[in-house]
Amino acid sequence: MARLQNSSCAWETARYVALGSERVYSIVFGCERPLAKVLLCGPFPADRLYSLAAWVKWARFLAKNGILAIRFDYRGTGESTGTFTEMNFNYWLEDVREMARWAASEFGHAPLVLHGKEMGGLLAQKVFASGGADGLLMWSPPVSARELLRQGLTIRLSMDLMMLKPGERKSAETYLSDLAAGRPIEVDGYTWSAGLWQSAADLALDEKFARPREGKELERPWNHVLLGQELVPLVKSPRLLRVMNPRSALVPDSPLNPDFTSFFQLNLNWLHENVVKPVVACNA
Amino acid sequence: MRDALSIEIDGLCLHGTRHTGPNPSRRGIVFFNSGAQPRSGRGELYVQLADKLAEHGFACFRFDMPGLGDSDGELPARHVDLYQLIQDGGHAACAARLTQVLLDMHKLDDMVLAGICGGAMTSVFAVPMLPKRISGLVLLDLLFFSVRPRTAPGAQEQPRSSWRDKQTRRLAQWKASIHDKILTSRWEPQITALYHKLKRASKAILPQRLPADANVKLLDVLTSVLNARIPALLISARPTQHTTPAFDYWAHLRQRCPRGWELVQIPGTTHSFVENGGSRAVLETILKWLSGHGSPHRGALPAVLDTVGSKHTSFSPEYVSAGSE
Numbered sequence: 001m002a003r004l005q006n007s008s009c010a011w012e013t014a015r016y017v018a019l020g021s022e023r024v025y026s027i028v029f030g031c032e033r034p035l036a037k038v039l040l041c042g043p044f045p046a047d048r049l050y051s052l053a054a055w056v057k058w059a060r061f062l063a064k065n066g067i068l069a070i071r072f073d074y075r076g077t078g079e080s081t082g083t084f085t086e087m088n089f090n091y092w093l094e095d096v097r098e099m100a101r102w103a104a105s106e107f108g109h110a111p112l113v114l115h116g117k118e119m120g121g122l123l124a125q126k127v128f129a130s131g132g133a134d135g136l137l138m139w140s141p142p143v144s145a146r147e148l149l150r151q152g153l154t155i156r157l158s159m160d161l162m163m164l165k166p167g168e169r170k171s172a173e174t175y176l177s178d179l180a181a182g183r184p185i186e187v188d189g190y191t192w193s194a195g196l197w198q199s200a201a202d203l204a205l206d207e208k209f210a211r212p213r214e215g216k217e218l219e220r221p222w223n224h225v226l227l228g229q230e231l232v233p234l235v236k237s238p239r240l241l242r243v244m245n246p247r248s249a250l251v252p253d254s255p256l257n258p259d260f261t262s263f264f265q266l267n268l269n270w271l272h273e274n275v276v277k278p279v280v281a282c283n284a
Numbered sequence: 285m286r287d288a289l290s291i292e293i294d295g296l297c298l299h300g301t302r303h304t305g306p307n308p309s310r311r312g313i314v315f316f317n318s319g320a321q322p323r324s325g326r327g328e329l330y331v332q333l334a335d336k337l338a339e340h341g342f343a344c345f346r347f348d349m350p351g352l353g354d355s356d357g358e359l360p361a362r363h364v365d366l367y368q369l370i371q372d373g374g375h376a377a378c379a380a381r382l383t384q385v386l387l388d389m390h391k392l393d394d395m396v397l398a399g400i401c402g403g404a405m406t407s408v409f410a411v412p413m414l415p416k417r418i419s420g421l422v423l424l425d426l427l428f429f430s431v432r433p434r435t436a437p438g439a440q441e442q443p444r445s446s447w448r449d450k451q452t453r454r455l456a457q458w459k460a461s462i463h464d465k466i467l468t469s470r471w472e473p474q475i476t477a478l479y480h481k482l483k484r485a486s487k488a489i490l491p492q493r494l495p496a497d498a499n500v501k502l503l504d505v506l507t508s509v510l511n512a513r514i515p516a517l518l519i520s521a522r523p524t525q526h527t528t529p530a531f532d533y534w535a536h537l538r539q540r541c542p543r544g545w546e547l548v549q550i551p552g553t554t555h556s557f558v559e560n561g562g563s564r565a566v567l568e569t570i571l572k573w574l575s576g577h578g579s580p581h582r583g584a585l586p587a588v589l590d591t592v593g594s595k596h597t598s599f600s601p602e603y604v605s606a607g608s609e
Contacts, residue, residue, distance in 0.1 A: 014288035014299050014354070025288060027299065027354055045328075052322045052353050060356070071354075078324050079301050079331070081286060159559060163552075165467060189327010189558030233320075243363045244320060245555050249497050250434040256320055256366055257351070257359035 010063045016081075017072075019098055025079035026072040026099070029059040030107065034068035035276045038113045039103045039133070041096050041120030044148060045077035045084065046155065046188045047236055050244065054234040054260065055117065061264045067271060068110065070103050085184070085191045088199035089123075089145050096123045100132045111279050113137060113271060117234075119148055121224075125209050128222065135275040136209075136222035137267065140235065143210060145200035149192070150176070155241065156187045214270075221274035231263060285338070289345070291389075293381050299354035300347030301331075302390075303338035310393040311419065312343040314386060316379055316403035316410075318556070320366055322353030325400065327558040329566070333398075336567055340574070342396075345386055349375050349406070364433045370402040371430055371499055376409030383410065387417055396574075398422035401555065405502060411509045421509070421516040422570055425555050428533040430499045487532070495531050503537070510541040517573040519566055522551045546573060 011030045016023040040059060042048055059069035073080040074095050076087035096114070104112045111134035116124030121141025128136040142148040153172050160169045170178075175185055179197040186192075208215065212226040227235040232255055243254040287302045300323065315330045317323060323346040324331050334344035350357025360366045369375070383395050394417050397407035404423035411418050466475050494500070510516060520534075534547055548569050553562030 012290065012297055012299075012356075014290050016286065016288060023286070025286075025301075027288075049321055049324075049326055053320070053351060053359060056354050077328070078322075079286070079288070084328070159554070163554075163559065165472075186559070189329065189556070189563065244326075249429045249431050251364040251367060251431050252434045254363045255361065256363045257361055 010060070012063075017099070017102060019075065019095065022075045022082040023080065024072050024075060024095060024099065026070055027056075027059075028107070029063035029069040029071070031063045031066055031068055033066075034108065034110045035066045036110050036113055036135075036271060036279075037068045037070065037103055037107055038062055038115050038137075038271070039096075039100055039124075040069055040071045041099075041114060041116040041124045042071070042073070042078075043118035043120055044152060045074070046152060046190060047118060048073075048078060050233050050236050050240050051117070053257075057260065058234075058264055061261075062268070065268055067268070067276075068107055070099070072099050085193050086195075088193070088196045089203050090199045092119075093123050093126055093203075096120070096127045097130075097132060100127055104133075111135065111275050113275055115139075116141060118142060119145070122148070122203065122205055125205055125222075126203070128220070129206055129209075129217070134220055134279070135271070136220070137270070138209070138222070138224045140227040141205055141209075141224065144204035146197075146203075149197065149200055152187060156185065158241065159188075214274075221278075223270055223274070225267070231260070232258075234260065286335075289347075291347075291382065291385055293378055293385070294350075296350050297356040298347055298350065298378075298382065300345055301334070303334040303344040303346075305338040305341060307341050308338075308343055309341040310343075310391065311341070311396070312345060312386060312390065312392040312394070313337055313396040313398055313422070314345040314347065314379075314383055316347070316375065316397070316399040316406040317349050317352050318400040319370070319402045320352060320359075320363055323348045324353075326556040327563060329400070329557060329563050332563060333567055333570065337570070337574075340571065342574075343390055343392060347382055349378060362433070364431060367402065367431045370405055371502065373405070373409035373501065373505070375402075375406040376413060379406045379410040380413035383417070384414055394419035396420040396422060398424070398570075400424040400557070401427060405499075408502060408506050408509060411514055412505065415512065415514075418514055420574075421514060422573075423516060423518045424557065424566060425521045426502075426506075426518060428499055428503060429495065429497045432497070492531065492536075494536065498531070498533075503533075503540075506537070507540045510537075510545050513544055516545040517570065518545060518547045519569055520547065520549045521553045521555050521557055521562065522549050548573075 013028045013030065015026060017026055040055065042055060043051060056071060059071050062069040074087070074092040076082035076084040100112065100114060113135040114124035114128050114133045115137040116122065117139045118141060121138030122145065124136060125138060125141060127133065142151070150172065153175055156175060157172060178185055179192060179194055182194040184191050184193050209222065209224055212224045214221070214223045216222070229235065229237055233240060239252055239254050243252055285304050289300045289302050291298050291300065315323065315334065318325060330346050334346055338344045348355035351359035360369060383397065386392070387395055396419055397410055399407050401424070404426040407421055407423060411421065466472055469475065550557065550562055550565045552560045553565070557563050557566050
């Protein structure tokens with residue numbers, strides 16, 4: 001475990017948390033007397049590549065504004081141990097559940113919010129619906145895990161366009177049939193297993209969370225926010241793939257570090273209004 | 285075994301990961317970010333490499349440079365700005381300081397610097413800053429041209445005539461239609477092979493000059509590093525079998541420094557080595573090279589390829605140039 005103080009009141013601690021036979025990598029972006037704790041549930045592993053820096057910037061923004069943020073990598077992905085091929089959505093759902101339990105028990109008694117981006121939004125919604133956490137914030141969650149995989153497959157198809165002749169290319173439907181038949185496929189450096197496809201079958205957003213809007217379930221607030229293309233690289237754009245793989249001297253224009261302050265502030269305000277203030281009022 | 289590390293460099297909190305194996309030695313390998321990607325690399329390539337190399341006794345480190353991945357710091361506004369910073373050696377000082385800290389903190393004798401693309405550039409530029417502690421370079425798909433924005437500033441100021449635009453568009457359409465026809469023709473392999481033969485022949489006859497967009501600074505530093513006898517392994521991805529590069533940087537490099545480095549080309553994969561068993565090929569190539577250059581237990585890796593397992597590989601690395609000491 002490593003802990004560094006990065007300003008008078010904020011600090012960062014990176015550590016591994018044991019989960020079953022694997023270890024989950026986490027970083028706590030902390031502050032003194034946090035008003036709330038936010039567990040950041042990241043996107044699908046292949047999408048993490050594009051947005052991690054912006055995601056971490058959001059974590060630091062929260063910590064600087066009195067909200068403790070915890071980022072982690074799902075088992076078999078990023079810095080966490082485990083093999084991607086052996087993992088599936090059920091494991092990652094368990095990761096969110098266990099990390100939420102861990103986050104609730106550590107770092108004081110502040111309310112816990114699950115905040116998921118894309119795939120993380122879907123997983124966080126499931127854990128929230130089963131009673132975990134005091135609030136839920138989702139950024140562009142997919143309608144279902146199957147839909148997420150279908151979208152993810154576009155990278156495989158665009159690679160095929162680049163590397164294979166027309167007669168050799170497969171359609172998305174053929175690839176999905178391969179998966180359903182138990183034949184793994186390679187997508188952007190990850191081996192998608194039949195288990196991954198099967199575990200996606202029953203994983204979909206509950207209907208009441210499916211549209212971008214705010215709500216309250218059992219007095220617990222939730223918010224579904226749709227990320228627009230103006231938030232690249234927090235969201236993936238078709239151009240990002242080319243920009244991040246520059247084998248040509250001419251690099252298309254693509255923002256790397258735009259100013260997200262107003263978007264972050266908007267989300268921070270929602271957390272203050274819907275999670276922090278009611279708890280403070282309740283305690284008073 | 286992985287450990288989370290956080291180190292303060294120039295007032296910034298840099299986050300990283302250490303990989304150690306059951307039989308650790310006093311030799312290390314540190315990986316630097318490829319472009320804007322986090323330290324895990326695309327398809328977690330760096331993670332896979334570090335895990336395997338740690339099993340073979342190396343202490344492996346992966347760190348996010350300032351602003352990238354988990355590390356603190358401000359990034360430039362656009363991707364191309366970051367690439368230009370890196371290709372000019374902008375990460376080298378930080379990488380060298382970090383390497384020094386890791387060497388001291390973990391009581392290592394020396395370090396191999398490694399990376400893909402921008403990570404390879406950072407490795408090259410960092411060597412002169414700590415020459416005595418670097419035992420080798422592993423450079424994956426190092427690019428020698430300088431990147432620039434597609435919409436260069438001032439490009440709008442010189443509008444071409446509409447007639448010229450029209451002709452250029454016509455020519456491009458004609459070329460594209462010929463290209464499509466060839467692709468679907470049953471003579472495509474022969475035509476493509478002939479095209480590349482002609483291209484190679486013209487290159488052999490016509491004098492070759494360094495292109496205008498060559499990264500001269502990188503070539504100069506790499507030349508001086510190689511001439512200083514720092515062993516280097518260069519692994520290049522070759523997307524298609526018949527592609528002929530506009531300029532043969534490898535031949536150019538061979539002329540400037542004929543010895544001490546090896547070039548391995550991996551056909552059929554991409555710049556990130558994520559296609560067609562590219563990552564496995566990279567791992568096998570690195571292990572093979574390390575067993576001869578700077579293995580923690582020199583000569584103790586006779587079964588390296590068996591350990592990695594080659595039954596799934598669909599590649600065939602080509603040893604294009606094997607410099608000898």
